[in-house]
Amino acid sequence: MIGEEEVLSSLREIAGRHDPVPPDVLAAARASLSWRNPDAALAELVRDSLDRLISVRGGMPRVLTFLGGSLTIDVQVITRAGVVDVVGELAPVTAARVVVESPGGTHETTADGEGRFRIEGVTPGPVRLRCEPEVEGAFVPVRTEWVQL
Template sequence: MNDDDLMAGVRAAFDLIDPVPETVVSAGRSAIGWRMPSARLAGLAADQPERVVDGVRGGPDRSLVFTLPGLSVEIEVAGTGRDREVTGRIVPSCPAAVHVRHRDLAPDGLTTRADSTGLFCLPQVPEGLVSLVLRFEDAASVVTSWVRL
């Protein structure tokens, strides 16, 4: 018996005793489909709840900043319940297509445009893990790290 035979036996035993649930396999395949190898990653640099002023309606908003060298994406998240409103801006200002990645949405299901000043608004983003994809006019792409809204 060599190492390959031993590993095949171990794999078969785990498949029989404790198989991986199909939902986990499906989620893994879906995650691989969300990869964007040519996109640059903007990592989360700041995540701060906004201060709620007494006597003002509404819940607390949240400010997030994603950065990479030469670019930042600033967003504010408002709302409670199932959907959130996400408003943001790209710094330095430039137009771009903005796509939301979320497990309950089709790949291009929730899209908007950032105008020439870099401002954009997504009025109904589902709660849960979310990442934004920015596609610029020069064909460059940036993805934000995943955050829970």
């Protein structure tokens, strides 16, 4: 009699040969584990201008607001030529390292002394921001929830 574990093992092998997981899906899953930081606060999406726009001519930028811990992250998303530019501002105003994370890779910059930052050439798709203060105690490191750009 064949055991349950042997049947499951055979099914995994057959599925792996005939319908393998796409390489980009595996890469995204592995990359997501490297982005974990249990000490970072989660910033939730509290406003998305896309929710109010049905059809806009002229390509108005999308505006997102995230709130996490004591930090507010306002972001303007501009789509051009198949890529996305992310322009943002942190409140309270502080210098910080800002990283856009996506399955396509990471883009990093520094928010200036006015809390402003810009990252260009992000691949459209699921992204999240990571903000780490340059000044100890300015705020707890923050990661936004994933959003589709």
